Amino acid sequence: MSGDEIEEKSELEAGKEGVSGGGSGGEEEAKQHAEETIEDATKPKMQGIRDAVERAYLGEVEEKEIEVVPEALVVGAGITGMYAALGIADAGFKVHLVERKPFIGGHMAQLDKTFPTLDCSACILTPRMVDVGRHPLINLMTYSEVVEVSGEVGNFKVKVRRKARYVDENKCTGCGMCAEACRFKNKWPNEFDEGLGKRSSIYIAFPQAVPAVYTVDPEHCMMVKRGKCGKVTIDDIRAGKAKTPCMEACGPGAINFDMKDEIVELNVGVIIIATGYDIIDPRLLPEYHYEEYPNVITGLEFERLSSASGPTGGKIMINGKEPKDAVFISCVGSRNKQLGYPYCSRVCCMYLAKHAHLLHEKTHGVKITILYQDVRAFGKGYEEFYDRVQSEGITYRRGLPGEIYQKPGSDRLVVRAEDTMLGETYELEADLVVLGVGLRPSDGTKQILEVLNLKLSPDKFFAEKHPKAMPIETEIPGVFIAGCAQGPKDIPDSVQQGKAAASAALVYLAKKKVRVKPRVVEMEEKPLTASSLQFAAKEISSVAASGSSGSGSGGGSS
Numbered sequence: 001m002s003g004d005e006i007e008e009k010s011e012l013e014a015g016k017e018g019v020s021g022g023g024s025g026g027e028e029e030a031k032q033h034a035e036e037t038i039e040d041a042t043k044p045k046m047q048g049i050r051d052a053v054e055r056a057y058l059g060e061v062e063e064k065e066i067e068v069v070p071e072a073l074v075v076g077a078g079i080t081g082m083y084a085a086l087g088i089a090d091a092g093f094k095v096h097l098v099e100r101k102p103f104i105g106g107h108m109a110q111l112d113k114t115f116p117t118l119d120c121s122a123c124i125l126t127p128r129m130v131d132v133g134r135h136p137l138i139n140l141m142t143y144s145e146v147v148e149v150s151g152e153v154g155n156f157k158v159k160v161r162r163k164a165r166y167v168d169e170n171k172c173t174g175c176g177m178c179a180e181a182c183r184f185k186n187k188w189p190n191e192f193d194e195g196l197g198k199r200s201s202i203y204i205a206f207p208q209a210v211p212a213v214y215t216v217d218p219e220h221c222m223m224v225k226r227g228k229c230g231k232v233t234i235d236d237i238r239a240g241k242a243k244t245p246c247m248e249a250c251g252p253g254a255i256n257f258d259m260k261d262e263i264v265e266l267n268v269g270v271i272i273i274a275t276g277y278d279i280i281d282p283r284l285l286p287e288y289h290y291e292e293y294p295n296v297i298t299g300l301e302f303e304r305l306s307s308a309s310g311p312t313g314g315k316i317m318i319n320g321k322e323p324k325d326a327v328f329i330s331c332v333g334s335r336n337k338q339l340g341y342p343y344c345s346r347v348c349c350m351y352l353a354k355h356a357h358l359l360h361e362k363t364h365g366v367k368i369t370i371l372y373q374d375v376r377a378f379g380k381g382y383e384e385f386y387d388r389v390q391s392e393g394i395t396y397r398r399g400l401p402g403e404i405y406q407k408p409g410s411d412r413l414v415v416r417a418e419d420t421m422l423g424e425t426y427e428l429e430a431d432l433v434v435l436g437v438g439l440r441p442s443d444g445t446k447q448i449l450e451v452l453n454l455k456l457s458p459d460k461f462f463a464e465k466h467p468k469a470m471p472i473e474t475e476i477p478g479v480f481i482a483g484c485a486q487g488p489k490d491i492p493d494s495v496q497q498g499k500a501a502a503s504a505a506l507v508y509l510a511k512k513k514v515r516v517k518p519r520v521v522e523m524e525e526k527p528l529t530a531s532s533l534q535f536a537a538k539e540i541s542s543v544a545a546s547g548s549s550g551s552g553s554g555g556g557s558s
Helices: 003-020 024-055 079-090 108-109 122-133 175-179 222-226 234-239 245-249 298-308 350-361 382-391 445-452 492-510 530-557
Strands: 064-067 071-075 094-098 138-141 144-152 155-162 264-269 270-273 277-279 296-298 323-330 367-372 395-398 401-406 413-419 424-431 433-436 437-441 480-483 513-516
Touching: 071 079, 071 264, 079 094, 079 108, 079 122, 079 138, 079 492, 094 144, 094 155, 108 122, 108 298, 122 138, 144 445, 155 270, 155 367, 175 245, 270 445, 270 492, 296 298, 298 350, 298 433, 323 350, 323 413, 350 367, 350 382, 350 433, 395 413, 395 445, 480 492
Parallel strands: 071 094, 071 270, 094 138, 270 480, 296 433, 323 367, 323 433, 367 395
Antiparallel strands: 064 513, 144 155, 155 264, 277 437, 401 413, 413 424
């Protein structure tokens, strides 16, 4: 045995004698030696962390280069999303266009005319819908929702839930025989017509819908909901013993009640969010008695009444007759801090002017009054259109109404308001009251917010990286927002942002490679408050308690 080995053995035996002797000095020395060993081992790692933090602070974070997947995801297939998808696909890159409704086109598909030119909405929109549906590089995924997103710019991994339509898209010809044969034909409110028209349990939203595929409503189809339609059960269908009336009428055999939701995984380089808007719920303003009085309707409901493809064939009928007096009310929900919508919706003033013009054009001798806060005719040709409407004999009175009530013994309404220009109150009788309801973030905003972890601006729309210099970029590289997902806007501005988002996305796709920096976590300094101090004290107490109980049990076991 060498001298070093003899010396090491003697030190080890001495240590054992000290411990077995029960002396406190030996235990303290061993504990101190262990602490020094741990400290020596962690010093290099701690220094490495300090160096990394210092480099991040100085902007010297090491970048990495990754290849960009040459595909894009567009969420939302309204007018903005369609133009964004077409812009990218026409440049030669594949696009996955996801829409939560069974059809594309968004709210623009519901409109009759567009201001200020009064062009037919369908004449503008339908060709673009057909282009999207037929484009070889656009994977159209209607009746679908994005449920998960991971990864980073250039390589996002996306999961999309394709909801069961119970109709095979590859077999359905859109003939409509199934809806005619349905046991609940034209029984349920048609959402596309804002509930003014009726549809069957199996339906297509409107005749020009893309894709031209019928959808079974799981909430109203008895076979989906209860497993039985009339005397036919799901087991009878599976055994081939019987068919439902809709299945009997379907020549191609496209209806399949065994369909399930499907998760589709995608790999894309960039993402564009174009989830659009929904209207503010007018029931939040009880003084207007929406839904209580049938002749109080929203602007979208007026659009469906005015449209030739609507439930009345373009005739504006209220309680079975044409209105003689009509009142239009602006800023319903918008610019209202109490409701949480303090912003201007930007389109209400002009679409009310359009509605007033259409009613004046379609209904002879009707008296029309528009009640407003401020008229904001900001766009190209808007002021001229506003002047045109006024010249047609339509009256504008400043000041919003405080109450609408029904005239006793009549179905006519009385609108009570104050003219803030004259400083006097007045009452107007009307057969029809149209609410110029404002815009809010769409119902799909919350889900996208959760899966992408995007930020919201104070108005609850998606926040851009910079309101002036980067209006379509977000804090996440490779993720863009466009149209009413970013804030209320009209059709021209929505189209512009859709095309701008496509151009920004193409910058990444065309490069094929992108350099990215790892994310750096920053601590946000906030002043201490009583509640935060109480929370910190509670956390420290709980940690201390768990630590003491853990050490006690450890000592007992040793």
